[in-house]
Amino acid sequence: MRRLPIFLVLDVSESMAGTNRDQLEEGIGTIVATLRTDAQALDTVYLSVIAFAGIARTLVDLCELPAFRAPPLPIGGGTALGAALDLVMDEIDRQVIIGDRSRKGDWRPIVYLFTDGKPTDDISAARERWLSHYRARVDLVAIALGDYADQAVLATLTDHILAFDPSVPGGFEVFMRWLTESVSLQSQRLGETEGGRKLSLAKVDERIIVQADPDDLHAPHADADCVVMIGRCQRNAQPYLLKYDRHKGDSINTEYLKIPVEGYRISGAYPLNETYFEWSQPGASGGQANTADLEGAAACPCCGNPITIALCRCGHLFCITGPGRADCPWCGSEVEFQGGGVEDFSVERGQG
Ligand SMILES: [Zn+2]
Numbered sequence: 001m002r003r004l005p006i007f008l009v010l011d012v013s014e015s016m017a018g019t020n021r022d023q024l025e026e027g028i029g030t031i032v033a034t035l036r037t038d039a040q041a042l043d044t045v046y047l048s049v050i051a052f053a054g055i056a057r058t059l060v061d062l063c064e065l066p067a068f069r070a071p072p073l074p075i076g077g078g079t080a081l082g083a084a085l086d087l088v089m090d091e092i093d094r095q096v097i098i099g100d101r102s103r104k105g106d107w108r109p110i111v112y113l114f115t116d117g118k119p120t121d122d123i124s125a126a127r128e129r130w131l132s133h134y135r136a137r138v139d140l141v142a143i144a145l146g147d148y149a150d151q152a153v154l155a156t157l158t159d160h161i162l163a164f165d166p167s168v169p170g171g172f173e174v175f176m177r178w179l180t181e182s183v184s185l186q187s188q189r190l191g192e193t194e195g196g197r198k199l200s201l202a203k204v205d206e207r208i209i210v211q212a213d214p215d216d217l218h219a220p221h222a223d224a225d226c227v228v229m230i231g232r233c234q235r236n237a238q239p240y241l242l243k244y245d246r247h248k249g250d251s252i253n254t255e256y257l258k259i260p261v262e263g264y265r266i267s268g269a270y271p272l273n274e275t276y277f278e279w280s281q282p283g284a285s286g287g288q289a290n291t292a293d294l295e296g297a298a299a300c301p302c303c304g305n306p307i308t309i310a311l312c313r314c315g316h317l318f319c320i321t322g323p324g325r326a327d328c329p330w331c332g333s334e335v336e337f338q339g340g341g342v343e344d345f346s347v348e349r350g351q352g
């Protein structure tokens with residue numbers, strides 16, 4: 001049986017922390033469960049999962065549907081799109097069977113690439129490799145999640161760019177259904193076109209998913225739509241992620257002027273594990289954020305401590321119960337925190 005290799009390449013950068021990551025993780029499980037009930041897909045579809053943040057790694061090698069287990073998705077700092085592209089090309093070389101006189105190879109592979117940001121690495125070498133050796137024999141469908149995905153960069157890799165806003169209620173489900181239908185459709189049409197060469201995609205629900213307009217590609221703002229910061233729980237040293245989202249659509253509008261209101265509002269605090277540091281680009285930073293621009297606070301997701309941005313001299317954040325002495329879980333030194341009005345300060349932010 002000839003295989004239809006499908007590679008899901010998923011952005012797991014910090015900005016995906018929380019619901020997006022959870023929905024993606026769950027969505028993969030749903031896709032596989034649905035495709036298993038589809039005889040044609042069950043026979044042909046082989047699925048691989050690659051994740052990328054500051055680094056790229058294969059989470060699941062091409063795997064037949066009955067044996068496929070949806071992997072837990074990590075979170076890391078950075079959006080190493082170049083590394084992700086290189087890895088998927090390496091995996092195509094390693095895993096996809098090319099036909100010759102003695103045997104029929106796999107069907108034409110399809111890569112579904114999800115990203116919600118702009119690359120933090122240099123993609124030019126990987127792009128060159130892609131365009132000269134892979135583009136003609138692999139289909140790439142790029143999915144831009146939200147406003148800050150760099151559609152202009154994606155357009156240099158493929159003509160198939162779809163965009164959807166994961167914050168729209170029900171948007172993720174609609175999208176996952178579309179993806180499932182597209183894979184299913186492709187598996188049904190394999191024999192119909194010469195070598196299964198034509199890419200079949202399901203019809204999109206235009207209220208949720210839009211096909212990017214090649215003449216009006218969305219270039220992301222210079223600044224990301226969220227500020228993320230990493231801390232450690234004082235009680236068990238577990239890392240956590242604080243996420244602040246930019247006030248969306250807030251602006252001062254008068255007849256004479258229109259000023260967007262700057263600032264970020266708390267959207268959540270999420271526990272991480274040590275793999276976060278493995279998945280992050282070493283030494284990379286998203287610059288500084290000032291606490292004056294950050295509105296609201298979240299309790300420690302590990303222990304419930306109410307204060308999560310206690311800053312140590314070592315430059316790291318941790319959680320505390322309130323004023324008094326506390327030990328920094330990063331460097332071990334004892335820090336004294338005063339009660340009352342605290343001055344705003346700058347903190348290191350992640351790459352988002
Ligand atoms: Zn804590």
Ligand SMILES: [Zn+2]
Nearest residue numbers: 312314328331
């Ligand atoms: Zn410290």
